[in-house]
Amino acid sequence: MTTIPLNDLQRMYAAYADRLDQAALDVLRSGWWLNGPRNKEFCEAFAGYLGVSHFVGLANGTDALEIVLRVLLERGRRAGDRVSVAPEVVTVANAGGYTSTACYLTGCMPVYADIEQESQLLSIPSAVAALSDRTAAVVATHLYGGLIDVPALRQAMNDAGYTHVPILEDCAQAHGLKGCGAQAGAFGDISTFSFYPTKNLGALGDGGGVATNDAELAASVRRLQQYGWGDKYRIVAAGGRNSRLDELQAAFLSVFLPDLDAANARRLAILNAYGKAAPAGLHVVRSPNGAVAHLAVVLTDHREPLRDHLKAHGVATDIHYPVLDCDQPGWADRPKRIGPSGLEVSRLSVNKILTLPCFPTMTEEEVARVCHALSTFALR
Template sequence: MTKQDSVPMNDLKRLYDRYQVEIEREVASTLRSGWWLNGAMGKRFAANFSRLIGVSECVLVANGTDALEFALAAVVKLDATRGREVIMAANAGGYASCACWHNDLIPHYVDIEPASQLAGVQSVLDAASADTAAIVITHLYGGVVDVRAIRAGLAEAGLAHIPIVEDCAQAHGARIGSDMAGSLGDISTFSFYPTKNLGAMGDGGAVLASNPAAAEHVRRLQQYGWSSKYHVGVPYGRNSRMDEVQAAILDVLLPALGERNEQRRAILGRYKSVARHRLQFLEGGEGAVAHLAVTLCDDRDAFRAFMKERGVDTEIHYPVLDCDQIGWAGLPMKGTDNLAVSRASVSRLCSVPCYPDMTNEEVEQVCLALAEWEAM
């Protein structure tokens, strides 16, 4: 099979080609303005994005990991809880764990649901206690955790004060019922890494909230902790800004988010239609946005070699649980003995290409390879 027959996991040049005229117009206008940080484009995109999600405040930051760190700092400070534990899943790539340790907090890992690989509602509620400082809910792979059910369970247990941070880095535009991911918790975070459902052409992130005090705390943290220029009002701030060019690009792509999510869902639907007993594609819920097409496969190495022979790239999201990373072995953490589903799944996960700029021929090539694997 020739190189041009291969199906890549993603091809960002196609995205650029599709929106080249609009992107170049807005980028050129931004550059000509001479205002490249903290300007009108950032304000415009922040307003448009917060309107889409359904919250009042949006603070643009340098990346999604900073967003998580700032969001945790804001809710823990404002909640004034005495706990230091942060409940989270261990299978989401390590970003929430990093944010936790950088805030001198302790990750408390909980198990996931087999069919979705999302944090289990009951697992979260079982772990919640007076020691819990916050809960991070990661809407992994474009699926959506039922945050409303977690809120109801916390209230029933007398723990309604525990703040919920939504990590929406893989869930731009996802919904549960009529509610948009990012509007369900006390505060939410997004990454605009280029391969996201809404991606920039560089790094970028955002923190969203309907609590003005939380948003204001994040604004201070992302600009050195300033309360006013050159006057530090809170500790542990840094420089974490999204530049105007990235905001301009994101504002161009934002109106197409819904359409592109539908294209992702359609591609994943075609894959599911050929999966039988050897492959199990994850189910993220009715409002999921198919950030990735992830399957559980018993013989992953053989499957990846099989797909490569047929010109289809694959990837693993993610190959190591947070609690098993060698570099983090000496850091404080809890819940590592109660992750049966997470541990049983981590060696079976495999992603195949799923992005809106795939051609019909490429999708069919992946489907044929999947069907052939199933028939063996």
């Protein structure tokens, strides 16, 4: 019996081999590998797809989070906001550590809000409760391809008197996710993407970027991604670095982009099939606001027996993510704060989550095998 993998990037390459090979050859022969026409073409196309005015390609999604936090901090400082000394960023603890990494790189303190059990997404009341005079931003991570109701979050923040606090959408797991009247990445003040190969829109290496409708924010991101340059060799902003989406990756992304909606529909069909097959007591995580099934995650009180059962049926599993950010040993001595509503749901969930295979090139036979394995799991 062959094991069904969690993902299979060889299949993805095989499905697009001719076009990817041609795209690579074209770039190599052009002699233009950075800051060239493919980057411009992809960024314009992706901005158009998202319905935003600006998309800036960067080297990866973590750089995008870091650069955006720097830009927001700088804007807050210029506006004379209250957030100068010890800025805080409200986020969740269950989303893999990327936002916390960016916080620590930019001198911000992560403040952890709790999540909703059903969707495993940021709880809006918990996020609002965690706001303070020092809040520089709220990061709304559309985790597992589930949509946070960003307009509702904005309204709740405004009602609590925090109209000046920007919302940063982390869309690394949410390319093409639609709902609540728009799509992920187009609601908030600014949003970040990763094009890590396994993402819904993935490159053949690292990639990322920032989307916004705000021309000034886009210009600030462009400055910081290239050493702080205003124009060539003239540094006009501190805090710059080098983070570029290269021409090869941009060309590959342009090959995949037209099929993103179809690939998302396939992922969602797989998630729905698992939802139907799962016995009572095994909850398939899904946002009520919209989903693109980046990961198929179930909540179970019997994780180890379920893992063993799936393994015996040739189904690979993983855990996204096994350690809450606030409990990461490497950050034990780093500043952090747990929001006033606590982390009860996050803590309960971290021991219950289990990720199942879910990728667009899964065969019907493989989906049926996972469904059969799920449906034959006897809950104790």
